[in-house]
Amino acid sequence: MTSVCLARYGITSVLTVDEKTAQIHAGQADGIQPRTLEVLQSLDLAHEVLTQGCQMHEVGFWNPTEDGAGIVRTAFVPDVAVPARYPHEVTIHQGRIERIFNEDLEKNGNKVQRGWKVSGWEFDYEDEEFPVVVKMSGQDMERVVRAKYLVGADGAHSTVRDGMGLKLVGDHTDHVWGVMDAVVKTDFPDIRKRCAIHSSTGSIMIIPRERISGNKVLTRIYCQMEDEVERDPTIAAPSTADPTAAKQQAKKRREKVTLERIISQSQKVLAPYTISFADIDWWAAYQIGQRATTKFSTADKNGVLRVHIAGDACHTHSPKAGQGMNVSMMDGFNLSWKLAHVLNGLSPAGADLIATYEHERLDIARQLIAFDTEFSSMFSGKIGAETGLTHEKFVKVFSTGSGFTSGCGIQYREGLLVAKQETTPSGAPESGLLIPGRRLMNVRTKRFADANPRDIHDDMPTSGRYRIVAALPTAFRTDPAAFQKVLEGLVETLPGRFPEGVVESVVVFPGERGSLEWTDFPACVRERSEWLVLGDHYGMVYKTWGVEESAGGVAVVRPDGYVGLVASALDAAVAEVGTYLEGVLRTV
Incomplete structure (x- = not known):
């Protein structure tokens, strides 16, 4: 191996x-x-x-x-x-x-x-x-x-x-x-x-x-x-x-x-x-x-x-x-x-x-x-x-x-690669909740670009990359422009601070596609994460990961598929994710 x-x-x-x-x-x-x-x-x-x-x-x-x-x-x-x-x-x-x-x-x-x-x-x-x-x-x-x-x-x-x-x-x-x-x-x-x-x-x-x-x-x-x-x-x-x-x-x-x-x-x-x-x-x-x-x-x-x-x-x-x-x-x-x-x-x-x-x-x-x-x-x-x-x-x-x-309940302790959890972790380690140190639980999604049903694990293969996973809140569906700045930070600004290709971003939105169009996403999302924009069409993502749809959330997933960081709030995510990644990756 x-x-x-x-x-x-x-x-x-x-x-x-x-x-x-x-x-x-x-x-x-x-x-x-x-x-x-x-x-x-x-x-x-x-x-x-x-x-x-x-x-x-x-x-x-x-x-x-x-x-x-x-x-x-x-x-x-x-x-x-x-x-x-x-x-x-x-x-x-x-x-x-x-x-x-x-x-x-x-x-x-x-x-x-x-x-x-x-x-x-x-x-x-x-x-x-x-x-x-x-x-x-x-x-x-x-x-x-x-x-x-x-x-x-x-x-x-x-x-x-x-x-x-x-x-x-x-x-x-x-x-x-x-x-x-x-x-x-x-x-x-x-x-x-x-x-x-x-x-x-x-x-x-x-x-x-x-x-x-x-x-x-x-x-x-x-x-x-x-x-x-x-x-x-x-x-x-x-x-x-x-x-x-x-x-x-x-x-x-x-x-x-x-x-x-x-x-x-x-x-x-x-x-x-x-x-x-x-x-x-x-x-x-x-x-x-x-x-x-x-x-x-x-x-x-x-x-x-x-x-x-x-x-x-x-x-x-x-x-x-x-x-x-x-x-x-x-x-x-x-x-x-x-x-x-x-x-x-x-x-x-x-x-x-x-x-x-x-x-x-x-x-x-x-x-x-x-x-x-x-x-x-x-x-x-x-x-x-x-x-x-x-x-x-x-x-x-x-x-x-x-x-x-089963290996599904393994939880790594706090350390360089596992950020401190501010609240007491809930649920069993194998439950699928987004908790630092636990593996990212697989969920079924539908890809925005081609309506292809996807297991999210298949879109995050073993390649040595960190992934920033942004689960957008319900409000994105009615006012996508309000989230343009945070998306640009998570998809373009942050990955650009590290060696090319080592950080990529996954964007998930709640529910089905509905009236959303490509133009509702910033240009950087369409260019850099075209195949990583996923809809919670089957209602599995937010429920499995324990993310409130009204609030959304951001996590960093390590190259081995384990969660390294869960940001406390969407508006503070860019800064928190940046601090975490600077601790484990060389900046350019």
Whole structure:
């Protein structure tokens, strides 16, 4: 994701290496969350995922029967319980996501160089513009490169993280799980839905996958193996155990898990339903754990943050909430535009734009660890009076966590890129209200120029630009001349103070077109924002964003689609927006 976005932003001198000699062909992550789908759509990379992946719209919850001899469905709930452009998850092979990214990367002048492992890095100030010296091995040779910046997305055993002097801090639990992808034959009625199943003999999660050929469809099954392997107290309390010994014990416990045991345990949990497995594509065993680093970035001797980590290199957790690939990609999405602005000389002197990466994403990692700890613990527990875990508690955690797990409820804290909110934010973070730090919620509009129905996200693609979004009040319809000055300020004067093309303006008016004509808009709007004048024809914009039609409002949307500023009043918007943008962009 980082390399794809950097190429889109015009950064051509990027070396992307991967230790693997080929794309992933089996296993790994497979779930794409709604916010990730929005980002892929903004990159025009969502089509194959949406049309060929398996869409999950609801989740079936199954629990033990009263006599404990079987399982019974107790509820269907929406898979995504928050407002979203794509109100569902999609499962599709990670290898296909890699291929989509690789093809786009090559289209934009770069490619992944495979078979190279980063063996170490250090700062060397012989060349202070390129102070990061990276050592790599592969293809029977050694390689050394100098770089301005290094981004390590090299997994839980990250060499880049080790060079930063950082460790993943947290715990392993005593829960061992098996996972497999296979073509199944079963009379279980909800096999094509995501299911969370608690039985008296353990728990499993069913994740439907895409069709692979003809009528063959993959199904992923996560199966709790706790009763199948020897419990080890040193694993249950890793903070007091010797780390090396703990790792060895964990490996021994995982090695006790075999494919045959995963199949047998899955059959026990699903009884009295039957299930058989064919065309097993992949299987593995893992222990649930939640760990994260305390930092995501390291500075050189001059205080410039040069080295960064993302994804599993800085946070690991259980896979059942569908967060790993999503949070990792959003790390890269957040970092990439900030690196591009610095490299392209767009950020102002004295503004440490790159520092906001750790400020924002470390906070999200901590929330991820907290959620996953609660969710995975409840999923691994048994429902019943002896544990205190009830079906209602489990469903509540699942549903209330949907804002975070979907990615739609992420809210960044106040900082350089997130202006202070003068009033207490109302509504849940995923509600769609215009609040600094929250994503701009997609709304359906009609474009003025050609009466084309538009999703506003499609008119604000990922391109490294800030957008000034002006929602005009009702009075504009009857007296458009009264708003000429503020429109000229937002559409022409303000964007003209910054490097060309880095700021563009979106103009929204309430209701349908009615008697409005092109000449009712200032010439600068017609020239600079012809394709970005949108009417609230469907009545979604003001209602969703929480903007009073009688007052209107103005917001600045960051290059990653998050709201940076909401102006307090239309007549003061030009000054407020100008102050915000001067803090994050170089003036000309």
